[in-house]
Amino acid sequence: MLGEFEIIARYFAPLAEGTPGALGLGDDAAVLSPPAGEDLVFTTDTIVSGVHFLSDDPPDQVARKLLRVNLSDLAAMGARPLGYLLSFTLPATVDEAWIEGFAQGLASDQDTYAVGLLGGDTTSTPGPTTLSLTAVGRVPAGRALRRGGAKLGDIVFVSGTIGDSALGLEILQGRRTVEMESDRERLVDRYRLPRPRMALGRELLERGLASAAIDVSDGLAADLGHICASSGVGAEIDAVDVPLSAAVQRLVESDAGCLVTALTGGDDYELMFTVPERLAGEVGKLAVELDLPLTRIGVLAGAGGVIVRGADGEAMELGPGGWTHF
Amino acid sequence: MLGEFEIIARYFAPLAEGTPGALGLGDDAAVLSPPAGEDLVFTTDTIVSGVHFLSDDPPDQVARKLLRVNLSDLAAMGARPLGYLLSFTLPATVDEAWIEGFAQGLASDQDTYAVGLLGGDTTSTPGPTTLSLTAVGRVPAGRALRRGGAKLGDIVFVSGTIGDSALGLEILQGRRTVEMESDRERLVDRYRLPRPRMALGRELLERGLASAAIDVSDGLAADLGHICASSGVGAEIDAVDVPLSAAVQRLVESDAGCLVTALTGGDDYELMFTVPERLAGEVGKLAVELDLPLTRIGVLAGAGGVIVRGADGEAMELGPGGWTHF
DSSP: OOOHHHHIIIIIHHHHTTOTTOGGGOSSSEEEOOOTTEEEEEEEEEEEBTTTBOTTSOHHHHHHHHHHHHHHHHHHTTOEEEEEEEEEEEOTTOOHHHHHHHHHHHHHHHHHHTOEEEEEEEEEOSSSOEEEEEEEEEEETTOOOOSTTOOTTOEEEEESOSSHHHHHHHHHTTSOOOSOHHHHHHHHHHHHSOOOOHHHHHHHHHTTOOSEEEEOSSOHHHHHHHHHHHHTOEEEEEGGGSOOOHHHHHHHHHOTHHHHHHHHOOOOOOEEEEEOGGGHHHHHHHHHHHTOOEEEEEEEOSSSEEEEEOTTSSBOOOTTTTSOOO | OOOHHHHIIIIIHHHHTTOTTOGGGOSSSEEEOOOTTEEEEEEEEEEEBTTTBOTTSOHHHHHHHHHHHHHHHHHHTTOEEEEEEEEEEEOTTOOHHHHHHHHHHHHHHHHHHTOEEEEEEEEEOSSSOEEEEEEEEEEETTOOOOSTTOOTTOEEEEESOSSHHHHHHHHHTTSOOOSOHHHHHHHHHHHHSOOOOHHHHHHHHHTTOOSEEEEOSSOHHHHHHHHHHHHTOEEEEEGGGSOOOHHHHHHHHHOTHHHHHHHHOOOOOOEEEEEOGGGHHHHHHHHHHHTOOEEEEEEEOSSSEEEEEOTTSSBOOOTTTTSOOO
């Protein structure tokens, strides 16, 4: 087993090279300032082996997922990423190849998202590998996208497709099978590697389109509930309008229960946002510019709560799926 | 067992009330700006049950220690604290009373240090309770205290007393006994409850006294080694000059090995700093103003490495104690 300082020197210090404010990881803390007229934005997420990822998941994908779920929170605020701090808590049984793969995954995504390591902590545990990441981004001062600005009559949009990740996890767990290998690959890939919608969040902010935004992590229905609770409104969406990939459509055709999983499963890391009706036409243009589907799925209506209408026009019974960690 | 959202609503949301930028924990991320002319400073630390604290430690003290070790890193940079993010990773066996005690400890120290909860994450684990905290502070732009500014001839000072915490841990582990109950209480208290030297760090920065600073967490000898490595100098200190509490002095008198534990054991969370010789006289005035012992323990000399001279004038053999987590 490598020592703490060797792990830092060999694998983490290179990730901090060139990160403004990281001070080469050689100090007690990182130092950072936002550009004039900007606020800094912070978010933190922890993942645990056996809970949020599987112990035989490729370590580079674990690293990239951890970074990306945090970047997704920044995207939901319309923020540009600056850097991140990492707490790396390892059992003695983790071998160096795992650490090396993990660091390689971070290096790869640092290039993709133009972020760098700012600082961190490396400790040991008698339990499972536990990884906490705090991401730091920046937004124009006072203009961060929030959950609480939605108004009755605003239109609800969501990016990309919903449900791939939740069904990919069920496949990995052996709880569901698909006929086509390409469907398996797509769904598992979406579970392992979120695509945080950084450009979408930024453009929604800069164009002043979104009255509220959130990233879909707890599940589409639950996260829409968070917007409704923060904004003091209700929402009505049509399940048939929720965008599904071809792979998920095929699963839903063979088992209607898959639709409930898609609507409540979470881990999508798409952005859901509300747009005043008079601006809704602008969303189509943005979708074309970003080459990213942005789909109208419903409207804010009623006093509270989320109603999801099925194909028969009746409210669906979604159950508690996808809501909490406990 | 409480659900994730209930834990947040009942115990953590109250800790974020009134924290600027926390947005009531109701958004994807916190938003914060430093005052004009200031930089933000970030640090993160993780503690694991059974490794960094004991499972029967009082939960309020665990919380306060976690917050304080992070504040100590801010103090070492000369920063004023602003707030913190918390990742709370819990086994199903943790009961609500533990969570409540933990939150009470945070509330108490939020008042003491004028900080608030900015955001966080609550997840479950099959392993031990694991707690990651990221603290955010502020310093005048470009003036954060660093480890790398020390010069040959600078005088080495340390605040408070050294070794109480490491010997307190040995007492808690049943590896050491003391005759006086009041000694036991002092040493155990110092292990459980660090006193981050916020005012000292701030004054060292504002008065321009320190050429380098660090908080003593890995052990006095190791942390002086960090300053030496960052600054490209060596250091010579005299063990007899290292400030010891009366309780530690009594232990050293009965077992000279306790002196090695004190010098290498870590978890002191005092500040060690270097001062150009022409300014060393100012340190005594600062000690009086802060009502905090600031003791001269040695000088920067030589090309690299730390030499600790014993009472006989010979270099002590300190061994690898206190250096790493692995």
